[in-house]
Amino acid sequence: MVSQLLDPLTRMRPKSTYRLDSSLGLPALLNAPLIAWLNYHAREVLGKQCYWLGHRALKNPMDAWIYQEIIYEVKPDIIVEIGNKNGGSTLFLASILEMLSHGKVLAVDLNHDRFTASHSRIELITGDCSGEGIIGQVKDRCEGKRVLIIHDADHRRDAVLRDLRNYAPLVSPGSYFIVEDSIHGVPGFTLDPERSYGSFLLPETDTPLQGIEAFLRETKSFYVDVSRERYILTANYRGFLRRVTE
Numbered sequence: 001m002v003s004q005l006l007d008p009l010t011r012m013r014p015k016s017t018y019r020l021d022s023s024l025g026l027p028a029l030l031n032a033p034l035i036a037w038l039n040y041h042a043r044e045v046l047g048k049q050c051y052w053l054g055h056r057a058l059k060n061p062m063d064a065w066i067y068q069e070i071i072y073e074v075k076p077d078i079i080v081e082i083g084n085k086n087g088g089s090t091l092f093l094a095s096i097l098e099m100l101s102h103g104k105v106l107a108v109d110l111n112h113d114r115f116t117a118s119h120s121r122i123e124l125i126t127g128d129c130s131g132e133g134i135i136g137q138v139k140d141r142c143e144g145k146r147v148l149i150i151h152d153a154d155h156r157r158d159a160v161l162r163d164l165r166n167y168a169p170l171v172s173p174g175s176y177f178i179v180e181d182s183i184h185g186v187p188g189f190t191l192d193p194e195r196s197y198g199s200f201l202l203p204e205t206d207t208p209l210q211g212i213e214a215f216l217r218e219t220k221s222f223y224v225d226v227s228r229e230r231y232i233l234t235a236n237y238r239g240f241l242r243r244v245t246e
Helices: 002-012 034-049 061-074 088-100 132-142 157-170 208-218
Strands: 078-082 104-109 122-126 147-151 176-179 222-224 240-243
Touching (some): 078 088, 088 104, 132 157, 147 157, 176 208
Parallel strands (some): 104 122
Antiparallel strands (some): 222 240
8 A cells, every 4th residue: 555655656656866956846856855955946946946035035944934934033123135146035035024013124136126015124234245445335324233134146156155154243242244155166066957966066166155155264253054054955154143242
């Protein structure tokens, strides 16, 4: 009887254990490692089918759940989101703040031509996040405030390290600097549909993960809060950086 129930699932397993080309639901994952789901989600879902209240939101839903937990616990006056694109994730953050009746989002991006979201708790700051003028604007708005920062801008190693150096001092003790998409530095992860997937692959280089590791070698003010990765399916591996309490 048990074999009869399992047989249809067995027949639906993909031939490759590392590649998922389309969603077949849970049966398609029975013979695949977690990295296969992360590859599939990033390649086929994240940039095409993720929305918050009708606005494109390039966020792993597991991470979004963690974000609301952090926001509730930290209760920031200001969330600085560096990199906004269409604004769905910005609106998500503003929605959580609205439910808490507290806080605002500073949405920092090089340009907001594609930004579609609108909310009274969102303030746009348009310009290069590495420019002194933009850094100064953000610092002025964060002065004396409880601050949480989320980084989803230039994902190259040196750019991430630069932004960590520039903005991490604004993060309040006990709050977070979240660096997104560090999964790109994990072996087996790739957005290349022609590449064979598997844990034996060398990791991608010049990614946020390398920037994070370089930053952590420079400072004792932040540590990786691995408890925020407890759902495992995260895009922010070692990216939940918590500032130590003073």
